[in-house]
Amino acid sequence: MSQSTTPAYITSLIRHFEDLRDGTHGGSASREDKEAHFGKAVKLLTPVAHQVLNEMNIHLLCNTGQLTESGLRRTSDGGLNASWTLSWPEQRAAGIEPIVLQAYFGAGFHHPHLRGTTVRDWPLNVFGEEDAAAQLSILRAIASSDLHNLVFLADYRIVPVVTAKGAGPRDRGAGAT
DSSP states (O other): OOGGGSOHHHHHHHHHHHHHHHTOBTTBOSHHHHHHHHHHHHHHHHHHHHHHHHHHHHHTSTTOOEEEEOOSEEOTTSOEEEEEEEEOHHHHHHTOOOEEEEEEEOTTOSSOEEEOSSOOOEEOOOOSHHHHHHTHHHHHHHHHHHHHHHHHHSOGGGOHHHHSTTOSHHHHSTTOO
């Protein structure tokens, strides 16, 4: 299988494992250079993260959600973090965490990762726009898994589309009467 036909998530895993083997990230060995790569990755990922959370807000939260982002910031342990958060009234009322897509580069890490509120650690290997776009399915999976897990922490009533009368896919489907 050629590199051009290798799925993006496989390419990401291979890069990740090669980074572990080589002690590098994006060809860089110094922490300073790796952090520069991470800062660029955060900028490239921002529109992709917004797309995912906006899709969830529109299709699941009936436009009741609020999207916020932290921007790139230094963590208390000296690492770097950036997050994109989707909160909504039912989630806040249930007292559970919102859906969070997070890019982080821990102080003792060799390379950065993606994670959610309840979903942990996916390799973050974004070095250009094409790499960022290829993360769409991964960010969708993280956000969807988070919402699924958050429902188990509360219940299905935190998802407005499920409780909105006549708003579910079964009500809109071709076989609906």
